[in-house]
Amino acid sequence: MENSRELFQKCEDHFGPSRFTECRPMEWVLVGDLGKFQDDFSFLKESCQFNLLLDICGVDNLNKKGENPSGKRFEVNYHLLNLEEHVRIRVKVYLDDRESLLSITPLWKGAEWFEREAWDMYGILFNGKPKERILTHHEFRGHPLRKDFDIKKRIPLSSPLALAPQDTRKLRGLPEDGHWLNIDPSHPITKGALRVMVNLEGEKIKDVLLEIGYLHRGFEKLCEGLNYNQIIPYTDRLNYCSAALNNIGWCKAVEELMEIEISERAKALRMVFGELARVIDHLISLGTMAEDLGAPTGLWFFMELRERISKLFTSYCGGSFNPSLTRVGGMSHDLPLGWVNDCLNTVKSVEHSMDDLSKMFSQLPWWMDKTRVCPIEAREAIEWGFTGPCLRACGINYDLRKVSPYYYYGDVEFEVPLGSKGDVYDKYLVRMEEIRQSLKIITQVLDYLPVGRLNIVDGVSLPDKSEVYKDKKALDKYRSIIRDGIKVKPGEIYSAIEGANGELGFYIQSDGGNTPYRVKVRPPCFPLFQSFSEIVKGNYLSDAYATLVSLNIVPGELDR
Template sequence: MNIINDLKSNLSSLFPVDQFQFDYAFDNNVIWLPKESVVPVLKHFKSTGQFDFLMCISGVDYPERADRFEVCYELFSSKTTRRVRIKTSVKEGEKIPTAQYVWKAADWFEREVYDMFGVEFEGHPNMRRILVHQQFVGYPLRKDYPADRQQHCTEALPVHFDNPRDGSKYVEEEGKDLVPLNIGPSHPATHGTLRIMVALDGEKVHRANVELGYLHRCFEKMAETHPYNQVIPYTDRLNYCSAPMNNIGYCKAVEKLLGVEIPPKAQAIRVILAELSRIIDHIVCLGASAVDLGALTGFFHLFTYREKVYTLFEKLCGARLTVSLTRIGGMAQNPPEGWFDDVLQFCKEMRVGIDEIDGLLTNNKIWIQRTRGVGAISAEEAIEWGYTGPCLRAAGVNLDLRKASPYYGY
């Protein structure tokens, strides 16, 4: 949706737009700003209600430029589904003002840009690495960083809750009898490889700090060193539960850049695979949560349906998890005879399964007692932190991009 002229008109009375550059390319509205203008423009867009979501902050390295780095902010409106990309340039060693006090979602986004490119955000209260380990030297997404360089971590990060980069150790707050506890990175209660450092006040988590990156493989660096078609197997590993969706998202982006329109049949197959993958994601999330709360029956029941979806994947391509099914411009192959009938039969069975799980969990008194009011997130908080998908809708925001910004057969 081309709204670039509307944006320029909107900003012209408040900002020196003669210093800005407005562009529209590949269905993207782009505004180039001096770095000093980024935060004021972000505040304006948010306060006026034009864009309520900060979807992403990313970096780009152009070693040949005097202003070596680009920092890009992706904004989205849940009310109008409009999007705009804010760009600015930064010299090596320069700092850029933090946007964390505009959107809380900027916290981890800015840390990732610092971690990968070395661009620091002035005023950020916790400007430390987030994905690579604390002993890492260099910035892996810079173009001059060798893709095959390995750096091993030999020391654990101390348990800490404060902000200094040195990883200061835990200190009890005055008047609080708190118990520090380290969970993970390998623990039955952590569904995913991460480490959670918590300070407990009885059974309540008073505060927590999270260490991520144990499975970070710098997918973007791998993508830079391979042709487009060879990147598809890497996308499988971004989330093995729903690998086809990652295949589709990557190929869709490349096809958009190349101006390729895939055939209707390929679109239909992609929609089917995406929806089956979403079902798997829901099953894993609900099943794992059920186990944590003692509902083992629900877990086994849900995973029966997960197995049926993997059987459909296996019939289609021979693989269950890492399927690598899509191709730029279409699909790897046609489904075998009878496969679509099998999908329809599964859908009928899944409808019955939803009612059964609803009875086992949703209306279960023990489940309700252990979940109601725990970790509740308001709609406003969800938007502020950049929640998306089912988590956003569960917080009360009625937004589904399949309906709001339909693609393929949606």
């Protein structure tokens, strides 16, 4: 494969400089043409190896300040990734209310749910017809992310939502034959508000129906009415098992859009808390896996380790959940006295305990029998849009901390654990080893923790309280930031970090105000859960349980 410069030249020669540009290093933008839609995407995938579809994001330009060069109301942004060269491209397609896009599901399997979301939220047509709703209920009217949608409007169901399998089959137009088993949103195996219906043929799964949206809270709509720092507590509620990573990802995206550089100390602290959050997330995932597969004592062991690390969050920000520990421009506050020593001692104790747990589970025959199920090939994982531990379990060496290092990840030593078959056992092994690598990163960062100012102060971060009490200018600045928030220059950005479940991305459009014009979250769980129905077909029901818990689906992140 040619290098990134040769690839850029190849794309520029094919599309022309009027349509194709570089917005940031290793990030390109292509203005799509409805008349060449299919040809453009086929060329990008087949000739340029943009083989991973990350996200599809709709935008309503109805109330946008400034010029709209296309003159059309809607735009759809397709985010693609070349896994070999680690190059990203954003394909922007403009269309009016009456125009339709071709579906790209023949090229990328994972596009189906993203297209359904674009229809549900914006009413954007694919192949000339509406898609099935995905985040709102089947009787919902309108498209809530349109700028002219009345957010005070209530659209209740005319009758109670059908949860019985036979009622849902009629509602969805599914065949009446077969034995359908309903795993409803309150079932303990789902670990949250998910719904899975399986059609059994004997003891094996013939078909699967998935329903999501039970925990949809309108995060992206809420962001349009909040200033950039006010959004941070709402990011806590996405993946609530590793909330600090959500905080970090959001602030990093805003800072990159503003083109500001945070302090060395803030970068280091974000790395430490991000890795601690990753460890907690993996411990919860492994603990629930042990419980669901018949080893409830394993849950107790993993949760005890989680509790040790949670105490570090409690001592820093007062609680283990919903920390809201970052601010645009830095952190909420500095470390308390003695925290570094407590953290290093905790890391050391968790490392020893992880060795014991590995001996307890990894080589046990019964554990391997239960987890050597439902493999997925690397090629299929890429087609679905896998990232994170689930992709690495298939043998694909892709970790944003390595391939596109941010903060000081390029300066610390750590390995990227890989599997080979992509089955439940490989996902277990990858998460076990990632915990060890995260602890290794934390130790290195704390050993060389930078000193100095924590937050930048030039109109972005709040001044120190000691200054506010003495200096009127500092007081006025404090009031201004609290009252009005920070203003972000017009522009757009897609920024991503390595979340606990994979690539956690935030796409932001700003029109120059103190609130974002559009926010789109790229939730790692979204393509993972979409693939579940295909992974488990032809397997036993018990294997489906194991697969579901190994995917580590977090409904808050999935539904937003």
